[in-house]
Amino acid sequence: MEPLSKAYDPKGIENKWYATWKENGNFKPSGKGEPFVIVIPPPNITGKLHMGHALNMTLQDITIRFNRMLGKNTLWLPGEDHAGIATQGVVEKTLREKGTSRDEVGREEFLRITWEWANEYREYIKKQIEWIGCSVDWERDRFTLDEGLNRAVRKAFVQLYDKGLIYKGKYLVNWCSRCGTVLSDEEVEHEDEKSHLWYIRYPIKGEEQGLIVATTRPETMLGDTAVAVNPSDERYKDWIGKTLFLPIVNREIPIIADHFVDPKFGTGAVKVTPAHDPNDYQMAIRHNLPFVEVIDERSKMSPEAGIYSGLSALEARKKIVERLESEGFLVKIEDYNHSVGHCYRCSASIEPRLSDQWFIKMKPLAERAVEVVENGRVKFYPDRWKKVYLNWMNEVHDWCISRQLWWGHRIPVWYCQDCGHLNVTEEEPKQCQKCGSSHLIQDSDVLDTWFSSGLWPFSTLGWPDRTADLETFYPTSLLSTAFDIIFFWVARMIVMGLEFMDEIPFKDVYIHQLVRDKKGRKMSKSLGNGIDPIEVIQTYGADATRFSLAIMASQGSDIRYDVKNIETYQHFANKLWNASRFAMMNLDTDNGGAPLSIDPDQCTLADGWILSTLNETISKVTDYLRHYDYNFAAKAIYEFFWNQFCDWYLESAKPILYGEGGQKQNTRAVLSYVLERSIRVLHPFMPFITEELWQNLPIQKEADSLIVAPWPEERPEYTFSEKRNRYEALIEEIRGIRNLRAQFQVPPSQKFSVAIRFLGQPGTGLLEEETTYIRFLANVEAVTVVDQKPGKSATAYVDSAREIYVILGETIDWVEERKRLEKEIDKTRVDLQHAETKLSNPKFMANAEAEVVEEARMKAEEARKTLKRLELLLKDFRAV
RNA sequence: GGGCGCGUAGCUCAGCGGGAGAGCGCCUGCCUUACAAGCAGGAGGUCGCAGGUUCAAAACCUGCCGCUCCCA
Numbered sequence: 001m002e003p004l005s006k007a008y009d010p011k012g013i014e015n016k017w018y019a020t021w022k023e024n025g026n027f028k029p030s031g032k033g034e035p036f037v038i039v040i041p042p043p044n045i046t047g048k049l050h051m052g053h054a055l056n057m058t059l060q061d062i063t064i065r066f067n068r069m070l071g072k073n074t075l076w077l078p079g080e081d082h083a084g085i086a087t088q089g090v091v092e093k094t095l096r097e098k099g100t101s102r103d104e105v106g107r108e109e110f111l112r113i114t115w116e117w118a119n120e121y122r123e124y125i126k127k128q129i130e131w132i133g134c135s136v137d138w139e140r141d142r143f144t145l146d147e148g149l150n151r152a153v154r155k156a157f158v159q160l161y162d163k164g165l166i167y168k169g170k171y172l173v174n175w176c177s178r179c180g181t182v183l184s185d186e187e188v189e190h191e192d193e194k195s196h197l198w199y200i201r202y203p204i205k206g207e208e209q210g211l212i213v214a215t216t217r218p219e220t221m222l223g224d225t226a227v228a229v230n231p232s233d234e235r236y237k238d239w240i241g242k243t244l245f246l247p248i249v250n251r252e253i254p255i256i257a258d259h260f261v262d263p264k265f266g267t268g269a270v271k272v273t274p275a276h277d278p279n280d281y282q283m284a285i286r287h288n289l290p291f292v293e294v295i296d297e298r299s300k301m302s303p304e305a306g307i308y309s310g311l312s313a314l315e316a317r318k319k320i321v322e323r324l325e326s327e328g329f330l331v332k333i334e335d336y337n338h339s340v341g342h343c344y345r346c347s348a349s350i351e352p353r354l355s356d357q358w359f360i361k362m363k364p365l366a367e368r369a370v371e372v373v374e375n376g377r378v379k380f381y382p383d384r385w386k387k388v389y390l391n392w393m394n395e396v397h398d399w400c401i402s403r404q405l406w407w408g409h410r411i412p413v414w415y416c417q418d419c420g421h422l423n424v425t426e427e428e429p430k431q432c433q434k435c436g437s438s439h440l441i442q443d444s445d446v447l448d449t450w451f452s453s454g455l456w457p458f459s460t461l462g463w464p465d466r467t468a469d470l471e472t473f474y475p476t477s478l479l480s481t482a483f484d485i486i487f488f489w490v491a492r493m494i495v496m497g498l499e500f501m502d503e504i505p506f507k508d509v510y511i512h513q514l515v516r517d518k519k520g521r522k523m524s525k526s527l528g529n530g531i532d533p534i535e536v537i538q539t540y541g542a543d544a545t546r547f548s549l550a551i552m553a554s555q556g557s558d559i560r561y562d563v564k565n566i567e568t569y570q571h572f573a574n575k576l577w578n579a580s581r582f583a584m585m586n587l588d589t590d591n592g593g594a595p596l597s598i599d600p601d602q603c604t605l606a607d608g609w610i611l612s613t614l615n616e617t618i619s620k621v622t623d624y625l626r627h628y629d630y631n632f633a634a635k636a637i638y639e640f641f642w643n644q645f646c647d648w649y650l651e652s653a654k655p656i657l658y659g660e661g662g663q664k665q666n667t668r669a670v671l672s673y674v675l676e677r678s679i680r681v682l683h684p685f686m687p688f689i690t691e692e693l694w695q696n697l698p699i700q701k702e703a704d705s706l707i708v709a710p711w712p713e714e715r716p717e718y719t720f721s722e723k724r725n726r727y728e729a730l731i732e733e734i735r736g737i738r739n740l741r742a743q744f745q746v747p748p749s750q751k752f753s754v755a756i757r758f759l760g761q762p763g764t765g766l767l768e769e770e771t772t773y774i775r776f777l778a779n780v781e782a783v784t785v786v787d788q789k790p791g792k793s794a795t796a797y798v799d800s801a802r803e804i805y806v807i808l809g810e811t812i813d814w815v816e817e818r819k820r821l822e823k824e825i826d827k828t829r830v831d832l833q834h835a836e837t838k839l840s841n842p843k844f845m846a847n848a849e850a851e852v853v854e855e856a857r858m859k860a861e862e863a864r865k866t867l868k869r870l871e872l873l874l875k876d877f878r879a880v
Numbered sequence: 881g882g883g884c885g886c887g888u889a890g891c892u893c894a895g896c897g898g899g900a901g902a903g904c905g906c907c908u909g910c911c912u913u914a915c916a917a918g919c920a921g922g923a924g925g926u927c928g929c930a931g932g933u934u935c936a937a938a939a940c941c942u943g944c945c946g947c948u949c950c951c952a
Contacts, residue, residue: 007917190951384884483950557886565903567917
């Protein structure tokens with residue numbers, strides 16, 4: 001065995017183990033045990049993974065490795081998403097930079113270029129996933145646009161169409177003129193913008209006066225087909241049914257009454273532009289109003305806008321307002337903030353527009369999707385996201401699924417040029433189903449990317465074929481994702497899973513944290529504050545990166561990314577490395593790794609304590625991981641390993657390991673046992689370093705590789721409460737002595753002796769090993785038992801049962817010592833008083849739980865005794 | 881306008897009914913033969929504000945202030 005280097009260097013080790021695991025097929029399902037499955041949220045191939053992805057990947061990998069070690073038939077299926085709008089957008093941008101456009105290169109060439117882009121980014125993303133250490137089964141890697149998924153998409157579309165759940169129609173939709181496509185409601189982000197409210201007077205036919213309406217979009221007045229007021233609005237009661245002249249256009253439009261109108265908005269009278277506003281659209285349907293389109297698909301004024309035709313909406317607004325003013329129709333302008341829709345991919349403002357599109361009827365599909373979450377078959381972690389999901393699902397509206405893009409799944413609909421029939425089929429038809437004509441033209445649009453993503457949990461497993469994978473691995477166990485795609489994706493997968501598989505797609509949904517930058521801002525491309533995890537991993541190692549992300553992943557809050565944190569866990573990796581190195585130096589390697597057996601009777605106090613604590617830690621970490629409490633799990637193992645195992649156990653073991661006493665072999669056994677179990681528990685968090693160390697441990701292995709080693713279990717026979725308590729008391733005593741050394745500024749090179757006086761019953765005397773621990777851990781020369789406080793000694797520790805004196809002779813600063821004692825007395829008095837206040841309160845005695853009362857009694861008792869001792873010491877002190 | 885979450889040590893955050901914790905930073909000692917990426921010791925907080933519930937509130941309730949985010 002090569003000696004380990006003095007400091008841990010992840011370079012080389014990480015790639016080596018990743019390649020080995022992959023080669024040995026460790027990422028593939030074992031075929032044994034209960035299935036545990038995660039289907040990856042496919043990263044978007046528009047760009048590279050950032051720290052948010054790294055977090056999600058890390059958490060999933062922790063869960064996957066944990067379940068694999070639990071012996072489950074574990075599958076983590078990887079893949080990537082073609083991201084229609086986003087990808088088409090970036091590719092078009094590169095074309096523009098080269099001075100060309102998608103229309104110029106044509107559909108076929110454009111798709112070829114985009115596939116090139118996709119392949120390149122897929123490779124990079126896969127590399128990132130590997131660097132993070134994700135144990136995904138690469139042989140099952142899928143892409144949302146691959147052939148199998150395309151079959152699934154066609155099948156799903158046809159099935160929904162045949163059931164009447166997909167329809168085509170002309171409705172008011174969200175139009176992004178920059179992306180040149182329609183968007184679903186979820187793809188529009190609303191933002192408040194500073195603007196104005198324009199008050200315009202519309203003359204009433206046959207009357208002197210006019211009606212004043214307030215609007216945020218004066219340019220759309222050209223398309224007004226009514227003015228609406230609230231029927232209960234007394235101000236306008238008599239006006240309903242009268243006719244107005246629309247200024248500039250001079251069209252006659254009616255005054256209608258509709259409950260939708262808010263009397264408190266503006267003047268209480270609103271213009272109705274059915275073709276350009278969703279609310280007005282609804283009113284127009286209710287009142288049978290005509291639609292006049294004045295803005296076209298490029299966001300320019302249409303020919304209907306007369307002399308304003310060809311202007312942008314904003315230019316038209318300026319001119320129209322000027323004209324209204326000059327003609328005396330403009331009453332006033334007020335400052336006003338209103339919400340404007342923006343494209344979630346390109347941020348351009350969204351124009352509501354009438355358009356012929358494909359939709360899915362969501363209401364009938366939503367029923368079961370609500371039910372499975374309400375009855376807990378699908379569980380959200382943290383639980384509060386359930387409400388977000390249900391709110392959306394309960395108010396769901398139809399989903400517009402067609403997109404005017406080239407990059408995506410083409411809609412499987414062929415229009416007959418002769419009879420106009422819609423042929424909706426999985427395979428391209430040779431002739432029209434209705435008239436037999438061969439003049440068929442496929443719908444030029446593609447489907448919303450989220451349509452294919454919605455099928456992801458089963459399409460990746462082979463659906464529509466009933467494959468063995470589908471049988472074994474569906475429904476999946478966990479979906480881990482970000483909150484911002486609960487509607488886009490999580491909800492759609494539940495709907496689709498229930499529709500096509502008649503079964504939920506996953507049992508648990510874990511909503512992970514958002515990774516923000518150091519200043520708390522969301523990471524984004526436009527801010528340029530996104531970080532490639534590979535850069536971080538190159539500096540700190542994958543294990544440190546993963547551990548820091550896991551320990552910060554507290555359910556319910558976001559993460560602020562700061563390299564400082566990662567440094568902390570780089571130090572932890574080094575600690576782990578060095579502790580293992582120490583162990584290996586002190587284990588007996590002559591026996592060729594024969595198992596060392598622990599004899600409970602031979603266990604020292606420290607052995608008993610660390611074994612008990614290990615049991616507790618294993619139990620806690622297991623429980624936390626089962627509930628996706630990654631931060632608690634990471635914290636529990638971190639504290640155990642560093643603050644208990646390294647800081648106390650290893651130090652306590654040293655005197656035994658360095659000597660030749662009878663307990664040496666047993667301590668070696670405990671040391672190797674605890675270290676090996678710790679490494680196993682740490683493996684899901686820090687896979688690389690743990691595998692490297694585990695392979696180097698001179699012990700008998702239960703598996704060829706740690707990645708497939710069994711998860712450690714609690715061993716009840718290794719819990720020693722008596723030894724544990726005694727060792728914990730010892731820790732306090734040693735701290736007392738160390739503290740005193742520091743306060744009196746006794747250099748470590750100067751040794752001193754310690755005397756202990758027992759106050760309790762006989763038989764509570766000092767064990768030989770306790771002497772050893774005190775000598776070693778407190779850097780003390782000799783420990784003696786005394787009947788009374790020796791002269792020229794300071795008091796290091798006092799409780800109801802024992803006092804520990806430090807014999808320092810002339811070094812003692814008596815003034816300081818007196819202060820120490822007085823301070824200790826004050827503290828103990830406060831404790832006592834606190835407990836007594838409770839005990840003397842009849843209400844407390846009557847209402848508090850028995851346990852709490854008992855605890856207060858014990859505290860009071862302990863404090864009273866300790867105080868008595870301290871007071872005696874102070875009295876003696878005065879005598880000296 | 882409706883809703884979620886958050887406000888705890890200088891910074892980043894745990895804790896969410898029984899007298900406040902971690903990491904980093906800071907201060908004081910130590911190159912103690914696993915680790916200076918370390919060891920030992922220490923300082924530092926009327927837990928956003930105001931009421932209320934309770935024997936007991938950082939935690940539960942109400943209101944307010946501040947900051948995020950989602951929906952309309």
